[in-house]
Amino acid sequence: MELISIIPNFAPRSDPKLLAKAEALKPVLRYTDYPAPAACQVNGEAVKTESLSARPLRRGDQVLLDFGRHLVGRLTLNLSAAGSHQDAPAFIQLDFAELAGELTDNPEDYHGWLSRSWIQQEKLHLDRLPAEAALPRRYAFRYVRITVLDTSPKYQLVLKGARCRAESAADWANVPERRFPDSQLRQIYNASLRTLAECTQDVLEDGPKRDQRLWLGDLRLEALTSYVSFRSMDVIKRCLYLFAGTRFPDGRMSANVFTSPEPAADDTYLMDYALLYPVALEEYLAESGDAETLGDLLEPALEQADWVLGHWLNSGNTLEAEAGRTGFIDWSDTLDRTAALQGVLILSLEACAALCGRAKDEGRQALYQTQAERLREAALRHFWSEEEKCFLSGGQLSIHTQVWLTLSGVMPEGRAGAAFEKALELPGAPRMATPYMHHHYIMALLKAGLKEKAEAHLRAYWGAMLNAGADTFWECCDPDDLQASPYGGMVVNSFCHAWSCTPAYIIDRYLMKEESRP
Ligand code: RAM
Numbered sequence: 188m189e190l191i192s193i194i195p196n197f198a199p200r201s202d203p204k205l206l207a208k209a210e211a212l213k214p215v216l217r218y219t220d221y222p223a224p225a226a227c228q229v230n231g232e233a234v235k236t237e238s239l240s241a242r243p244l245r246r247g248d249q250v251l252l253d254f255g256r257h258l259v260g261r262l263t264l265n266l267s268a269a270g271s272h273q274d275a276p277a278f279i280q281l282d283f284a285e286l287a288g289e290l291t292d293n294p295e296d297y298h299g300w301l302s303r304s305w306i307q308q309e310k311l312h313l314d315r316l317p318a319e320a321a322l323p324r325r326y327a328f329r330y331v332r333i334t335v336l337d338t339s340p341k342y343q344l345v346l347k348g349a350r351c352r353a354e355s356a357a358d359w360a361n362v363p364e365r366r367f368p369d370s371q372l373r374q375i376y377n378a379s380l381r382t383l384a385e386c387t388q389d390v391l392e393d394g395p396k397r398d399q400r401l402w403l404g405d406l407r408l409e410a411l412t413s414y415v416s417f418r419s420m421d422v423i424k425r426c427l428y429l430f431a432g433t434r435f436p437d438g439r440m441s442a443n444v445f446t447s448p449e450p451a452a453d454d455t456y457l458m459d460y461a462l463l464y465p466v467a468l469e470e471y472l473a474e475s476g477d478a479e480t481l482g483d484l485l486e487p488a489l490e491q492a493d494w495v496l497g498h499w500l501n502s503g504n505t506l507e508a509e510a511g512r513t514g515f516i517d518w519s520d521t522l523d524r525t526a527a528l529q530g531v532l533i534l535s536l537e538a539c540a541a542l543c544g545r546a547k548d549e550g551r552q553a554l555y556q557t558q559a560e561r562l563r564e565a566a567l568r569h570f571w572s573e574e575e576k577c578f579l580s581g582g583q584l585s586i587h588t589q590v591w592l593t594l595s596g597v598m599p600e601g602r603a604g605a606a607f608e609k610a611l612e613l614p615g616a617p618r619m620a621t622p623y624m625h626h627h628y629i630m631a632l633l634k635a636g637l638k639e640k641a642e643a644h645l646r647a648y649w650g651a652m653l654n655a656g657a658d659t660f661w662e663c664c665d666p667d668d669l670q671a672s673p674y675g676g677m678v679v680n681s682f683c684h685a686w687s688c689t690p691a692y693i694i695d696r697y698l699m700k701e702e703s704r705p
Contacts, residue, residue, distance in 0.1 A: 522585055
């Protein structure tokens with residue numbers, strides 16, 4: 188499934204008042220300096236980093252620095268020359284990697300549908316040594332490999348030091364103290380907060396390696412996790428204003444927003460992402476009780492559900508089969524998304540009702556509630572197969588459909604567990620590809636009262652990333668195929684990705700016992 192939308196002459200509709208509020212909420216970034224690690228590798232051999240001053244580097248030499256943790260920031264190298272006079276520029280290449288495995292891939296071999304320019308690589312000429320080479324671009328990495336492309340027969344390059352100035356808007360002082368029953372849960376919790384902290388920048392980015400911008404589905408999950416940890420309320424509010432402030436000309440919200448040079452909606456619409464906006468707004472208001480935001484964002488939020496009702500609902504109160512093409516749900520080429528989207532729509536309508544309730548608009552509150560109920564009844568009638576004892580979408584059985592129709596309250600009492608198992612075990616059924624989908628699967632297990640299964644799945648799925656050496660959680664993970672990528676090559680996958688940060692939320696809100704919260 189390639190997600191490339193290009194609408195010729197697309198001109199987003201902007202609301203200067205909302206965008207001005209978003210601008211005023213820009214966070215102040217916090218900076219932390221990390222020196223080069225004490226040990227590194229030169230041409231594969233472990234050495235003390237301080238010994239590099241006495242180890243001149245020649246053409247082809249490679250230094251590998253492992254900063255010991257994931258960083259989002261800017262690198263500075265301290266370089267000098269040894270030997271005779273520097274008679275030619277030094278020429279070096281830097282490769283940045285979140286996972287060590289990325290360094291073995293050759294960027295030239297990537298032929299997928301995303302831009303190769305996301306691969307974190309830099310080539311530098313150094314005309315005069317000694318020099319402090321401060322790289323202007325921000326990178327997301329733990330490992331940096333420096334390759335000497337050339338010096339000259341007269342002189343060698345000396346790496347005297349390296350440091351990274353890391354940046355994030357997350358405030359660790361806000362994270363409450365927690366006690367964990369075992370080290371696996373503690374490690375999962377910590378890695379999920381590191382993931383969120385690295386994504387908490389000028390906006391809540393989807394991934395600091397790629398795409399470095401605001402995606403609606405990711406934002407909602409980041410916000411939920413932030414409520415139990417950093418409580419970056421202004422950044423969350425800023426993101427909600429950005430989505431409302433720049434939209435499709437017909438009022439629909441874009442799936443993602445560019446923030447530079449000016450905020451601008453992308454010409455990509457994903458129905459489920461837009462429908463989750465009222466949900467995200469309701470969740471923000473439940474946390475903040477911020478009346479000004481309700482006043483500003485209520486109508487843009489309601490418009491998202493209204494648009495779908497007006498364009499895609501048939502007389503039987505189910506979404507047209509074609510509507511499935513406009514949604515995301517998960518990376519999958521074969522997934523029939525219509526029934527899952529009906530579930531998202533129901534949740535969206537419920538959120539719209541709650542928002543109207545907050546605004547004391549009882550009339551519209553009742554209308555949205557009735558509509559949600561009608562869609563729920565219709566979904567059960569239309570998608571439930573009594574023969575299969577699960578939901579089918581376009582005749583297809585998938586875990587995705589079961590999950591969203593459980594989250595939206597359509598799944599008949601006591602049937603979820605068997606339906607989930609059947610969908611997960613059916614050979615050839617669409618598999619869950621992303622932590623985004625695994626998050627919703629866990630939430631559906633919890634909603635169905637299957638708490639032990641939810642915890643076991645959280646441990647197995649996010650634990651698999653930790654076992655594979657993750658510091659931060661990934662954009663895609665198939666524990667049976669760690670090389671899997673929806674983009675035609677793992678080298679462009681992001682290994683610190685917003686929608687993977689939710690274990691801390693799930694642990695804190697659903698799995699942790701009271702006595703673990705001192
Ligand atoms: C990707 C990003 C983002 C996601 C969309 C659908 O390009 O990784 O996180 O929300 O796809």
